[in-house]
Amino acid sequence: MEHDVLAGELFRKGYNCSQAVLLAFSDVTGLDQRTALAVSSSFGGGMGRLREVCGAVSGAFMVAGLLWGGYDPNHRDAKAEHYKLIQRLAARLKEENGSIICRELLGLPGASAPVPEERTADYYRRRPCEAYIRTAARIIDEEIKSRGTE
Numbered sequence: 001m002e003h004d005v006l007a008g009e010l011f012r013k014g015y016n017c018s019q020a021v022l023l024a025f026s027d028v029t030g031l032d033q034r035t036a037l038a039v040s041s042s043f044g045g046g047m048g049r050l051r052e053v054c055g056a057v058s059g060a061f062m063v064a065g066l067l068w069g070g071y072d073p074n075h076r077d078a079k080a081e082h083y084k085l086i087q088r089l090a091a092r093l094k095e096e097n098g099s100i101i102c103r104e105l106l107g108l109p110g111a112s113a114p115v116p117e118e119r120t121a122d123y124y125r126r127r128p129c130e131a132y133i134r135t136a137a138r139i140i141d142e143e144i145k146s147r148g149t150e
Helices: 003-012 017-024 033-047 055-068 076-097 102-106 121-126 129-147
Strands: none
Touching (some): 003 017, 003 129, 017 129, 033 102, 055 076
16 A cells, blocks of 8 residues: 555544654554654644644654664764755645645644544544645655665
8 A cells, every 4th residue: 555545544543643654654664553653642733732843744754764864963964964855855845735834734823722633524524634644655755766765
């Protein structure tokens, strides 16, 4: 199954945007399900429903970090290259979706109550989140394929 389709299905099962994207790529990242879900759990709703950076964007950046991120603080050039990648991915997401900020994407004023909304048919009809999740997953997939990282 394509990662974007899987990410969309995971969102519809109740996972937050970040969890849906990161978990969809576990076959590529090697991250086990429990770790993927725990690491990305804080980023739903634009970081704990603060409506900041979109959870799908955060999830995509987590995938990029796992695949191409650096781990040596003394390798400034590698860090700069990775940040360049992240900025390029962010620009693509912003170009396709209009923003990478949750509240702007959803047309909301700002932070919401910490209690997530119940996932009903009406919720999924009102929320464009699945489209943003699928876009983020598709863009990371394209990057993976362009690098031959599959």
